[in-house]
Amino acid sequence: MKEQLIQRYNAAERINHWVVAVCFILLAISGLAFFYPAFFWLTGVFGTPQLARIVHPFVGVVMFIAFARQFFRYWHHNLVTSEDVKWMKSVKEVMKGNEVGDIGRYNGGQKGMFWVMVGCMALLLISGVIAWRPYFALYFPIPLIRVALLVHAASALVLIASIIVHVYAALWVQGTIRAMVEGVVTHAWARKHHPKWFREMTGKES
Amino acid sequence: MALQSLDILRRSASPTAAPQARNPLEVAKLIDVSVCIGCKACQVACSEWNELRDDVGSCVGVYDNPTDLSAQAWTVMRFNEVEQPDVSGGKLEWLIRKDGCMHCADPGCLKACPSPGAIIQYKNGIVDFHQENCIGCGYCVSGCPFNVPRINPKDNKAYKCNLCSDRVAVGQEPACVKTCPTGAIQFGSKEDMQEVAAKRVTDLKSRGYDNAGLYDPQGVGGTHVMYVLHHADKPELYNNLPKDPAISTTVSLWKGLLKPVATLGIAAAGLFGFFHYITVGPNRAEDEHEAEEEVTK
Ligand code: SF4
Numbered sequence A: 001m002k003e004q005l006i007q008r009y010n011a012a013e014r015i016n017h018w019v020v021a022v023c024f025i026l027l028a029i030s031g032l033a034f035f036y037p038a039f040f041w042l043t044g045v046f047g048t049p050q051l052a053r054i055v056h057p058f059v060g061v062v063m064f065i066a067f068a069r070q071f072f073r074y075w076h077h078n079l080v081t082s083e084d085v086k087w088m089k090s091v092k093e094v095m096k097g098n099e100v101g102d103i104g105r106y107n108g109g110q111k112g113m114f115w116v117m118v119g120c121m122a123l124l125l126i127s128g129v130i131a132w133r134p135y136f137a138l139y140f141p142i143p144l145i146r147v148a149l150l151v152h153a154a155s156a157l158v159l160i161a162s163i164i165v166h167v168y169a170a171l172w173v174q175g176t177i178r179a180m181v182e183g184v185v186t187h188a189w190a191r192k193h194h195p196k197w198f199r200e201m202t203g204k205e206s
Numbered sequence B: 001m002a003l004q005s006l007d008i009l010r011r012s013a014s015p016t017a018a019p020q021a022r023n024p025l026e027v028a029k030l031i032d033v034s035v036c037i038g039c040k041a042c043q044v045a046c047s048e049w050n051e052l053r054d055d056v057g058s059c060v061g062v063y064d065n066p067t068d069l070s071a072q073a074w075t076v077m078r079f080n081e082v083e084q085p086d087v088s089g090g091k092l093e094w095l096i097r098k099d100g101c102m103h104c105a106d107p108g109c110l111k112a113c114p115s116p117g118a119i120i121q122y123k124n125g126i127v128d129f130h131q132e133n134c135i136g137c138g139y140c141v142s143g144c145p146f147n148v149p150r151i152n153p154k155d156n157k158a159y160k161c162n163l164c165s166d167r168v169a170v171g172q173e174p175a176c177v178k179t180c181p182t183g184a185i186q187f188g189s190k191e192d193m194q195e196v197a198a199k200r201v202t203d204l205k206s207r208g209y210d211n212a213g214l215y216d217p218q219g220v221g222g223t224h225v226m227y228v229l230h231h232a233d234k235p236e237l238y239n240n241l242p243k244d245p246a247i248s249t250t251v252s253l254w255k256g257l258l259k260p261v262a263t264l265g266i267a268a269a270g271l272f273g274f275f276h277y278i279t280v281g282p283n284r285a286e287d288e289h290e291a292e293e294e295v296t297k
Helices: A011-035 A037-046 A049-077 A082-089 A091-095 A108-131 A142-172 A177-181 A187-193 A195-202 B041-049 B108-112 B139-143 B165-169 B175-179 B190-206 B249-255 B258-279 B288-296
Strands: A005-007 A184-186 B008-011 B027-032 B076-082 B093-099 B119-122 B127-129 B185-189 B213-215 B225-229
Touching: A005 A187, A005 A195, A011 A037, A011 A049, A011 A142, A011 A177, A037 A049, A049 A108, A082 A091, A082 A108, A091 A108, A108 A142, A142 A177, A142 B139, A142 B249, A142 B258, A177 A184, A184 A187, A187 A195, B027 B190, B041 B076, B041 B175, B108 B119, B108 B139, B108 B249, B175 B185, B185 B190, B190 B213, B190 B225, B249 B258
Parallel strands: B027 B225
Antiparallel strands: A005 A184, B008 B119, B027 B185, B076 B093, B119 B127, B213 B225
């Protein structure tokens, strides 16, 4: 018998995800270079330091647009329910590998991650535009630019730490990467991690 | 520009020490606002020596011209007409201040700059921009408490007064000092300039300016451009010279506290993942072998 599979992400969704991911990596590398003097050499990711300064915000805009598309795809799957709160409260159990609750398409952790990303992306866009030279910064007062620079760095660092968790979670829960690469997950994966979603997708009992 | 120099106190975005074996005297420029007649000879000398030519502007109704600092105008005269009852009994005063880089002992631009070696602070106190290392981010503009650095729209590099570091390096005074016809601008060791200022302040006080004083703000560690002001209690009268300038708290948080916090946060996320994986191990969907069993059946 062949392995039983469920489609989790279609091709458009996967492309969308990887556009955001590649932009994020380039932005994180160049951004850390501007933040940590000892890592300034990472500006080399865009060729030269000044090129990095020029290109970084444009890549940021691409990431934001692609992420906005994801936002409209997924926001309604990410509304937090009481089941999710239960999940968040028992996160310790979850870390041991024990599933908690009747999880739908996304669990409490994934939903939390989604909203953290949304918040960070919004802050990054607004603060990034305010600090963007030579095009926009000159229209804003210096004290506001100072706040923007602080907010930009802080929200970027929150996002970087969150993405580390996001990537780790995908690695830890085996079979997850496949959902974003090939687009499919196994029945076993769905039954174990997202039982409610599994029933919805297959009509079977989990 | 970067000459071989062994007297660098600080270098932007450089975690380790710069060459600093030489020990030059700390210098300062003293601008006596009470002596300045606003002739702008210093402005002209600055543009001549540094070979800068700002665009010809238009008259805006006052003497300010150019009206602001720019990559082509590293110093400008600011003219203020002050008529306030609590200042010199309400008589009209024409307060003229030569604006430009203050060469802070604790420079906000240098603290903010992300590019190694784009901003240099020499041991003699001069804060210099090395434009070949500048990436044009404008962080220095946000870091400066005096609103001095300007980004050149032509090359997207930051510029400002360098206190004629090239002239000072060979034992000459800055061009503006050399040219001032009234002696309102003097240059020498910081100590000497403080002495000269003290004499001037005593003189001004004896002539009725009770609040005369030296402007050498300690919030930025003192400056290497200092003013003698007739109203040192109200520096804002002189085109909003800040009363207690200091590096903004926002900038200090961004360049200070945020770094260790961020390092801890990122490291914690990474290390947590690593140790979680090697202790708890991967989370596999169990019944993969069930499927296998089915296959073998
Ligand atoms: S604009 Fe240039 S000098 Fe100013 S902070 Fe950025 S890199 Fe440094």
